Amino acid sequence: MAALLAKLVGAAHSPIGIDAGARHVKAVQLRRVSGGRWAVAAAASLPRTIAAPAMAKAETNPVHVTTPLTGSEVRRLSAALRRQGFTGDEVVVAVPSSRLLTCTLELPPRSSNAPVDQIARTEFARTHKLPADPPAFEFAHWDLPAPARAGRSTQAMTVGCTHPDADAVLQPFEEDGLAVVALDVESWALARACAPLLAEPGRVTALLDLGWNAWRLVVVHHAGVCYTRLLTDAALRHLHNALAQQLGLDAEVTRHVLEDVSLWNATRDGQGDEDDPAGVSSPAPVSQTSGTAADVRRIVSAHFETMVAELRTSFSYVAHQYPDAPLQSLLITGGGAAIPGVAEYLETALGIAARTASPADVLPCSPSIPTTPSHMTALGLALYSET
Secondary structure (H helix, E strand, O other): OHHHOOOOOOOOEOOEEEEEOOOEEEEEEEEEOHHHOEEEEEEEEEEOOOOHHHHHHHHHOOOOOOOOOOHHHHHHHHHHHHHOOOOOOEEEEEOOOOOOEEEEEEEOOHHHOOOHHHHHHHHHHHHOOOOEOOEOEEEEEEEOOOOOOOOOOEEEEEEEEEHHHHHHHHHHHHHOOOEEEEEEOHHHHHHHHOHHHOOOOOOEEEEEEEOOOOEEEEEEEOOEEEEEEEEHHHOHHHHHHHHHHHHOOOHHHHHHHHOOHHHOOOOOOOOOOOOOOOOOOOOOOHHHOOHHHHHHHHHHHHHHHHHHHHHHHHHHHHHHHOOOOOEEEEEEEOHHHHOOOHHHHHHHHHOOEEEEOOHHHOOOEOOOOOOOHHHHHHHHHHHHHHO
């Protein structure tokens, strides 16, 4: 957001990127190494202590995919960061999905010499019924790549939040003495973190963050975010609930069975067959695994099969917009990326190359620093100064 931009070029450490998820707060900080490059200096993941009513609201209302941290959560986070080797008091946070306003606008071409930025701000205010003069919101926009059937106008994606909503995010940090140097957008943070893994120019990369309250799909073309979608029906909580209800598993057992590789990949002695070379399109025979394992794999597969149809719909739209830019790869992040075999499954189901992405895949990272695919948005926030 314009009022909070900060460039920290040459700093020994980056700001701390803080990603407030539905159930965990992830934090990442970077340090400069030889050649001025970044390396991961510290990473953490802490359970959220949000009050039960607020958590219930976040889990039942698709609008409340994520909610701002409370004062007590920030105080607990701040103390944990000091214990775990983080440096300084500067942080970068994202506008929670529950507070982010978005829309796509048709604007005059840049060549028209029209006041495009002012028009974008005015149209954003009109779309969301906000006062425009003086503006009561923070706002950013960027031009989208021209679609194949583009007219004379310019398409732009816009994001913003109201000043009260921005204050709700910022105030707990300021009260604890932490300096928020930027208020960012989760989709851009994810794209920034995955930049070294993006497809070559002229091709499209899809990023899929598998979160507790939603899957977040971000499509990147020409190094910019050109499409986003929240898939709340794909939320991991639905999968956990299905396992709990159908198999009688408690929350801790459910988490463990989803992380057991034998419950996802076929157990055909490590081999697929001629019709299923990846060994992921159907459960392993019950004779080769326990009944519970087979049931888990059936429930997990059913959940993902439903969501694959939604992903195909989104990819079809992107292909219609940019037929000359084929979708080259899918990068998978978030807590759901810990489910073994998820990349292989989606690669087979969607017919595109897929892999999980972790901070260690894009930056030097000591094995002693516990990073996972769920840290990628926090990494992108820490990289804000590279924008």
